[in-house]
Amino acid sequence: MLIELGHFALVLACVLAVAQAAIGFAFWRASGTAARFVQQAAILQFLLVGLGFATLTQAFVASDFSVRLVVEHSHSLQPLIYKITSVWGNHEGSMLLFVLILVLFGAAVAAFGRNLPRDLATLVLSCQGLLVAAFSGFVLLTSNPFWRLDPAPMDGTELNPILQDLGLAIHPPLLYLGYVGFSICFSFAAAALISGRIDAAWARWVRPWTLASWSFLTLGIAMGSYWAYYELGWGGWWFWDPVENASFMPWLAGTALLHSAIVMEKRNALKIWTIFLATITFALSLLGTFLVRSGILTSVHTFASDPARGTVILGMLAVFIGGAFALFALRAPALRAGGLFAPVSREGALILNNLFLSTATAGVLVGTLYPLVLEALTGARITVGAPFFDLTFGALMVPLLLIIPFGPFLAWKRGDLVAVVQRLTFAIAATLIVSIIVFALIGFPMSLAPLGLAIGFWIMIGALAELADRAALGRRRPGASWQRLKGLPRSVYSTAMAHFGVGVTVIGIVCATAFETEVITAMRPGETVDVAGYTVTYEGESQIAGENFSADRGTFAVASPWGTTHEITSERRTYLVSRMPTTEAGIDTYGFSQLYIQFGERMAEGGRVVRLWHKPFVTLIWLGAVIMAGAGALSLTDRRIRVGAPKTARKKAETAQ
Amino acid sequence: MALTRKQKRLSIIAGLGLVLAIAAGLILMALRDQIVFFYSPSEIAEKGVAPGEAIRLGGLVADGSWMQDGETNTFVVTDGATEMTAHYVGILPDLFREGQGVVAEGSIRPDGTFEATNVLAKHDENYLPREVADTLRDQGVWQGGE
Numbered sequence: 029m030l031i032e033l034g035h036f037a038l039v040l041a042c043v044l045a046v047a048q049a050a051i052g053f054a055f056w057r058a059s060g061t062a063a064r065f066v067q068q069a070a071i072l073q074f075l076l077v078g079l080g081f082a083t084l085t086q087a088f089v090a091s092d093f094s095v096r097l098v099v100e101h102s103h104s105l106q107p108l109i110y111k112i113t114s115v116w117g118n119h120e121g122s123m124l125l126f127v128l129i130l131v132l133f134g135a136a137v138a139a140f141g142r143n144l145p146r147d148l149a150t151l152v153l154s155c156q157g158l159l160v161a162a163f164s165g166f167v168l169l170t171s172n173p174f175w176r177l178d179p180a181p182m183d184g185t186e187l188n189p190i191l192q193d194l195g196l197a198i199h200p201p202l203l204y205l206g207y208v209g210f211s212i213c214f215s216f217a218a219a220a221l222i223s224g225r226i227d228a229a230w231a232r233w234v235r236p237w238t239l240a241s242w243s244f245l246t247l248g249i250a251m252g253s254y255w256a257y258y259e260l261g262w263g264g265w266w267f268w269d270p271v272e273n274a275s276f277m278p279w280l281a282g283t284a285l286l287h288s289a290i291v292m293e294k295r296n297a298l299k300i301w302t303i304f305l306a307t308i309t310f311a312l313s314l315l316g317t318f319l320v321r322s323g324i325l326t327s328v329h330t331f332a333s334d335p336a337r338g339t340v341i342l343g344m345l346a347v348f349i350g351g352a353f354a355l356f357a358l359r360a361p362a363l364r365a366g367g368l369f370a371p372v373s374r375e376g377a378l379i380l381n382n383l384f385l386s387t388a389t390a391g392v393l394v395g396t397l398y399p400l401v402l403e404a405l406t407g408a409r410i411t412v413g414a415p416f417f418d419l420t421f422g423a424l425m426v427p428l429l430l431i432i433p434f435g436p437f438l439a440w441k442r443g444d445l446v447a448v449v450q451r452l453t454f455a456i457a458a459t460l461i462v463s464i465i466v467f468a469l470i471g472f473p474m475s476l477a478p479l480g481l482a483i484g485f486w487i488m489i490g491a492l493a494e495l496a497d498r499a500a501l502g503r504r505r506p507g508a509s510w511q512r513l514k515g516l517p518r519s520v521y522s523t524a525m526a527h528f529g530v531g532v533t534v535i536g537i538v539c540a541t542a543f544e545t546e547v548i549t550a551m552r553p554g555e556t557v558d559v560a561g562y563t564v565t566y567e568g569e570s571q572i573a574g575e576n577f578s579a580d581r582g583t584f585a586v587a588s589p590w591g592t593t594h595e596i597t598s599e600r601r602t603y604l605v606s607r608m609p610t611t612e613a614g615i616d617t618y619g620f621s622q623l624y625i626q627f628g629e630r631m632a633e634g635g636r637v638v639r640l641w642h643k644p645f646v647t648l649i650w651l652g653a654v655i656m657a658g659a660g661a662l663s664l665t666d667r668r669i670r671v672g673a674p675k676t677a678r679k680k681a682e683t684a685q
Numbered sequence: 686m687a688l689t690r691k692q693k694r695l696s697i698i699a700g701l702g703l704v705l706a707i708a709a710g711l712i713l714m715a716l717r718d719q720i721v722f723f724y725s726p727s728e729i730a731e732k733g734v735a736p737g738e739a740i741r742l743g744g745l746v747a748d749g750s751w752m753q754d755g756e757t758n759t760f761v762v763t764d765g766a767t768e769m770t771a772h773y774v775g776i777l778p779d780l781f782r783e784g785q786g787v788v789a790e791g792s793i794r795p796d797g798t799f800e801a802t803n804v805l806a807k808h809d810e811n812y813l814p815r816e817v818a819d820t821l822r823d824q825g826v827w828q829g830g831e
Contacts, residue, residue, distance in 0.1 A: 261776075368690060371697050383701055387708040394712055398720075409723035411741055413790075416719040420712050548775050550755035600779070609779040628776035629753065637756045639776050 031095055034083030035174035038124075038164060041076035041131065044069050045161035052154025056147050056223070063146045066153045067138040073160060074135035077128050084124065084173055085115050094180035097121060097173045103186040103605050105576040113196040114187045119321065119337075120173035122200060126317070127164045129208040133237070134160065137212060144233055151219035152212070159211055162344050170337050186605035189577070195255030199248060203275060206245025207313045210278060212237045213285065214310035214352070217303045221355040226299050226363060231292035234306065236664055238289060242282045243660030249275050250653030261611040261626050263641045265540070265649060268417040273396045274316030277389050281309040284385040287378045295375055295440060300360050301382070307352045312389070314345040319396070370442040377435035377443075384428035391420040429483050429534060432527050433490020437497065455493035459486045470543075480538035487531030491524040522663035529655030536620075536648025545642040552635035560642035561589035562623055564596075569627075569636065577601045579612070582627040582636060588618055598627035620645045721790070726767040729793070736793045742769065742801075743788045751783050762787060762799070771799040778804060 048069035055062035087095045088111050091104045101118040102111055116125045134156040141149050167173070216234040220226045252275065257265040266272065285305040291298045322338020369375040395412040402408055433455065437448040449456075463482040496502075498520060499513040545560040553568040565585045572581050579601040586594045598614030614625040621644045628637030723741040724734060734740060742762055750761035758773045760783075771789055781787065781804065789801035 261779075368693070370693060371700065376697070379697070379701075383704055387705060391708065391712050394716070398716060411721040411723060412716070412719070413721055415739075416715045419715045419719060420708070423711055424708060548756045611776075611779055626776055628756075631753060631755065637753075637776050639756075 030083045031087050031092070031174050031176070034080040035172075037076040037083075038080040038127075038168060038174070041073045041080070041127075042161055042164040042168060044073055044076070045157040045164060048073070048157035049154045049161060052150050052157060053222075056150040056154065060146065063150045066150050066157070069157065070131070070134040070138035070153050073157075074131040077124075077131045077164070080174075081115075081124055081128050084121065085112060088112060088115050091184070093182070093184055094176050094178070096175045096177040099177055099181055099184045101184070101187050103184040103576065105604065106187060106192070107575050109194070109197060110187055110192045113191070116200050117187050117191045117196050120167070120171040122204075123163070123167045123171050123321075124173050125200065125204055126208055127160065127167055129204050130156065130160050130163060130211055133209055133212040137237075141233075145225070147223055148219055148225055148230075148233070151222050152215045155215035155218045156212060159215070159348070162348070166337075166340055166344065170340055183605075186576070186603065189601070189603040189606060189608045189610050190259060192576075192603075193255065193259055195251065195259060199251045199255050202244050202251055203248030206241050206243070206248050206282075207275065207278060207316065209237070209241030209244055210282060210306075210310045210313050213241065213306040214348075217306035218352055218355065220303060221352070221359045224359065224362070226303060226359070228293050228296045231289045231302060235286075235289050235293065238282065238286055238306075239660045239664050242279070242286055243657040243664075245275070245279050245282060246653050246657040246660065249279055250650045250657075254650050258613050258615055259610075261613045263546070263613075263624050263626070263639070263643070265646070268395075268414045270396045271316075271320055273392050273417075274312075274319050277312040277392050277396075278309050278316065280385050280389040280392065281305060281312055284382045284389070285309055287381045287385075291375050291378050295369065297369065297375060298379070298382075299363055300356075304356065305382075305386075307349065307356070311345065311349040311352075312393075314341070314348065318342050318345055369440070372438065372445050373443040374435065374438045374440045377431060377438050380431055381428065381435065384424050388421055388424045388428075391424060392417065395420070426479075426483065429487060429530070432487050432530065433493065436494045436523055436527075451497055452490065452493060455486070455489045458489050458493075462489070475542055477538055477542035480542070481535060484531045484535035484538060487534065488528050489531075491528040491531065494527075495521070495524050518666040519663050522659040522666070525662060526656050526659035529652045529659060531652070532648050532655055533652025536645050536650075536652060539645035540643045540649060543644045544646075547640045549638060549640075550631055550635055551638045555635075557638075557640065559623065559640045560644075562642060563587040564623075564625070564640060566636070566638065572599070574601070576605065577603045580627070580630075582614075582625075582638070584614065584625055586616060586623060596623065596625050598625045600627055617647060620647045620651070622646050723788075725764040726762055726769040727764050729769065730767050734793055736795050739790070739792055741788055741790050742771065742799050743786070744769075746781070746783045746785060746787050748783050751781075760787075762789065769799050771801050773801040773804055775804075 048066050051062050052066040084095075084097070086092075087098050088102050089108065091098065091102060091111065093099050097118060097120055098114075101121075102114040106114070114121070116122045134153055137144075137149065137152055137156070141152075144152070213234055216230070216237065220230050249272075252272070253265050256267070257263070285302065288298050288302045288305055292302045318338060318341040321341055395416050398412050399410050402410055433452060434445075434448055437443075437451055438445075459482060462485045463478065466481060466485075467478055495513065495516070498516055499509045501509045501513075503509075504512070547557055547559050549557055551557065551566040553566055556563055556565045558564075563586070565587075567583045567585055569580050569582045572579050579599040581597050581599045584596045584598070586596055588594070594616050596614040596616045599612040601610050601612060602608070603610070611626060614627070616623050621642065624641040624643060626639040628639060630636055721739050721741055722734075723743055724732070725744050726742070729740075729742070744762040744764040747761035747763045747768060750759075752759045756774055756776075758775075758777055760771055760773075762769050762771050771791075773789065773791075788805040789799065790803040790805070791799055791801040794800050
């Protein structure tokens with residue numbers, strides 16, 4: 029009964045979204061009544077879809093095997109947490125999550141965007157309503173999670189064991205909050221194009237939403253990367269898999285959008301480009317959804333490939349993005365160019381940032397789509413793998429990373445590069461000294477690693493140098509500097525923090541790639557192997573029984589170079605229902621480095637094949653991403669851009685007078 | 686150096702154009718050199734793939750062909766018509782089975798066997814790598830999955 033209620037709620041939300049869009053588009057100029065209806069509809073949709081999602085979750089938790097989706101993706105033996113995560117561990121449920129986040133952002137704009145101009149808010153919510161209508165319609169017609177099964181089987185067929193992990197509880201919701209969150213930026217862009225209100229104020233309104241989505245997407249991608257790293261047991265953290273690229277392209281475009289929106293906000297320039305980026309970022313999200321859901325790519329994300337669904341998503345992509353571009357073509361010629369600036373200036377630096385980021389996005393896009401296009405045209409089956417992306421993406425990132433510390437030092441309109449270099453002298457010297465000390469300690473390998481490390485240090489030190497410079501550290505009394513430091517706006521801190529995070533990630537990537545140690549060997553109980561100074565002893569294996577799996581668990585004693593001992597266990601599991609084997613890597617963290625053990629097959633002559641990695645500073649890769657996301661969150665708390673707050677400060681000031 | 690409005694704009698556009706041109710050249714070059722072709726054992730025999738060239742080999746693991754010597758694995762990849770012996774040092778994916786589909790990345794050795802640097806994991810029991818399924822269907826070894 030509950031599940032029918034949920035089904036009905038989703039139908040209602042879909043109908044409501046159609047009404048919302050129709051009324052909003054028809055009367056956005058006119059009365060406050062339409063605006064109020066559109067707002068209330070947005071909040072009501074969230075409640076309805078939330079109800080639908082809750083009833084589906086309830087069916088999974090209660091193991092209601094009269095619901096087809098529960099039968100296909102859950103089992104009564106599964107631990108509770110995996111019963112809940114099973115809700116979105118499949119195509120239908122994940123599309124419902126997609127819709128839930130669409131309406132969440134709509135409702136958030138309705139609730140917190142009270143200070144937006146009425147016509148713009150109405151248009152944003154109408155566009156969002158159109159998206160909700162399309163996607164909830166898609167769920168209802170092609171991927172309905174609420175179908176019953178009659179007669180109901182006794183038990184289900186279990187969630188894919190590889191997805192039975194805490195990662196499924198965290199990665200998809202975060203990723204979707206980012207991925208789908210950019211829908212609201214798209215709606216803002218469409219609203220700006222329809223209303224013609226394309227100015228600095230628009231950039232200020234859209235920026236918190238971009239920041240929030242971007243922060244979630246950063247976390248989601250990092251979490252997905254860490255999950256793949258420990259769950260797939262290959263020891264890699266990024267594979268340039270098309271599905272990874274599908275989430276990475278919106279991130280690159282979103283990062284460009286964050287930066288170009290600053291120029292639009294501060295200088296009223298780059299308006300067309302910023303609107304274009306807002307559109308293209310969500311287009312890339314939709315493209316990713318299409319690639320992942322259509323089944324033209326096979327991956328762990330392809331739950332059930334159904335070309336019909338892919339075609340529908342492609343159709344929606346064409347309609348929404350085509351529509352946005354048509355509006356774009358109508359409006360763009362009427363836009364007047366904003367503030368002028370010299371090539372060497374803050375604007376110029378941000379344009380360079382955008383140039384490199386968008387070119388990198390295009391490179392990743394080409395590499396991702398090329399195999400599909402080539403196969404369609406010639407039938408040749410190829411893979412564009414890591415070598416392609418390392419070469420093209422890497423080559424584009426090096427100059428971008430090098431210029432990061434210069435950007436915040438350059439003045440708006442006309443910067444003085446010589447003066448900036450002078451102010452950065454200390455940072456440049458510090459980078460060189462740190463790099464030389466590090467290479468003296470670890471030896472100077474003949475590779476690109478020293479360059480990579482130096483770039484990482486440069487970005488981190490450059491970020492700190494910006495704060496030091498703004499606080500006039502060394503030029504004023506320490507007390508005065510401290511006062512200045514405290515008085516800096518949070519957005520300055522968040523810029524420095526985000527850039528610092530980039531540096532941290534770069535260091536992690538370089539270290540884990542260039543200095544990793546890998547050992548593959550056959551081990552019998554009692555045997556010992558040395559991995560990068562760690563002495564690993566294989567102590568033996570035991571049989572264990574989990575809630576819904578049985579496993580062979582290998583136990584290893586690890587003596588670290590500084591004398592501590594640890595125990596690492598790695599398992600080969602067989603899940604009881606699907607009879608599917610999986611490997612649980614054994615990972616132990618030492619500082620920022622990790623020892624990673626994969627437990628292999630039993631050999632005929634006894635013993636096991638064991639694959640061991642030492643990955644120095646590998647956790648910095650994800651830590652850097654967390655710092656970047658934290659910077660996004662910090663920036664959101666800045667009073668000047670806080671959601672819905674832009675007017676309050678001035679009002680307060682007026683009352684005070 | 687005082688630039689006029691037009692000169693400023695031109696210098697920016699020229700700079701952008703230069704970076705874009707370099708990037709486009711890089712991407713095209715990489716697309717020519719860094720892509721990896723997928724072949725079945727029969728296609729390798731037909732096309733004469735050069736030893737050392739990075740390729741992907743796909744097919745079924747022949748029954749009874751998988752041998753382990755410590756961490757070294759040897760198995761035969763077949764598409765029903767032609768067979769190819771492959772070597773792999775390391776731990777094979779959990780779902781590696783005789784009689785099931787497999788995709789191996791690596792290159793052909795001078796002795797004509799395949800040296801795999803990576804064997805791709807399948808993520809569930811029912812899933813046959815798409816390239817393998819297509820090839821096998823073309824060769825008439827396997828029907829279904831359409």
